[in-house]
Amino acid sequence: MYEKVKEQKRRKRLFRAKKVNRTVGGNIMVALFLTVIGAFTAAPLFLAIINSFKPLNELWIFPPKFYVMNPTFQNYSDLLTVMNDSVVPLLRYVFNTLLITILGTVGQIIFGSMCAYPLAKHNFPGHQIYFKIIFFSLMFSTAVTAIPSYLVMAKLGWIDTYLAILVPVLGSTMGVYLMKQFMEQIHDAMLEAARIDGASEYCIFWKIVMPNVKAAWLTLIVFAVQSLWSMGANPYIYSEELKTLNYALGQIMTAGIARAGIGSAVAVIMMIVPITVFIITQSNVIEGMASAGVKE
Numbered sequence: 001m002y003e004k005v006k007e008q009k010r011r012k013r014l015f016r017a018k019k020v021n022r023t024v025g026g027n028i029m030v031a032l033f034l035t036v037i038g039a040f041t042a043a044p045l046f047l048a049i050i051n052s053f054k055p056l057n058e059l060w061i062f063p064p065k066f067y068v069m070n071p072t073f074q075n076y077s078d079l080l081t082v083m084n085d086s087v088v089p090l091l092r093y094v095f096n097t098l099l100i101t102i103l104g105t106v107g108q109i110i111f112g113s114m115c116a117y118p119l120a121k122h123n124f125p126g127h128q129i130y131f132k133i134i135f136f137s138l139m140f141s142t143a144v145t146a147i148p149s150y151l152v153m154a155k156l157g158w159i160d161t162y163l164a165i166l167v168p169v170l171g172s173t174m175g176v177y178l179m180k181q182f183m184e185q186i187h188d189a190m191l192e193a194a195r196i197d198g199a200s201e202y203c204i205f206w207k208i209v210m211p212n213v214k215a216a217w218l219t220l221i222v223f224a225v226q227s228l229w230s231m232g233a234n235p236y237i238y239s240e241e242l243k244t245l246n247y248a249l250g251q252i253m254t255a256g257i258a259r260a261g262i263g264s265a266v267a268v269i270m271m272i273v274p275i276t277v278f279i280i281t282q283s284n285v286i287e288g289m290a291s292a293g294v295k296e
Helices: 002-018 024-051 074-084 090-121 127-137 146-156 163-170 173-183 188-196 201-212 214-229 245-253 257-292
Strands: none
Touching (some): 024 257, 074 245, 090 127, 090 163, 090 173, 090 201, 127 173, 146 163, 173 214, 188 201, 201 214, 214 257, 245 257
16 A cells, blocks of 8 residues: 555656646737647648639639628529539439548458458468568659559459449558558457457457457548548549549539639539548547557
């Protein structure tokens, strides 16, 4: 009991020694600095939302104003009118985008985790070589492998199909890298205890490993949703019926100044889903990036 009290006193002394001695003026300066940084970061997002409610004549006022003098929903109304006149229905573009985003995100989590688990927790021959290949693959842009990928897709008959989009997403090495870095932090003793109790590797993976790396797959969800939801033109897709919402809305914005208002409405619509997903999972994103060593 005496040793416990002594340890508590020692920790309190260490806490006092590490406590930041800051004046009231210092606190005010820090608060002002963080407020300015936050306002600077949020300004583009706020301006994009405001612009979507501005009539065309207000969009070209310089310097831009952070308020609307004559608010209108005409930009959103014009967007629906243009999309209804499209050869392919709007719902078809929405369906394609949702299908790719949902299947791609879920598949990337599952396949990435299943590949990461043996690399993190099983010492099989060549596992270090496999991980180095995965690590170095993150350094290459998709443009580097575009031609070989197209030849493989053509040989398999996947050109102009959903598989041409989904299969490369499922094989993303970013998911494997992120999940492996997290899984390495799980204590081996926990897994060994489960094996002694008769748990199979599948049971250990789904009931022990996956719940303990929740922060990692929530972080991966943010990355995957942002990437797939905003996917535009794909070099493997030619049919208009298979193209995404971002591609269709992007074509509208190429009409020039006359559709600048519609372009502002498009920007708001496309940012709704990624921002919503990030807000829901934000408490785990920083933890995930820090633990995996991914900082941008």
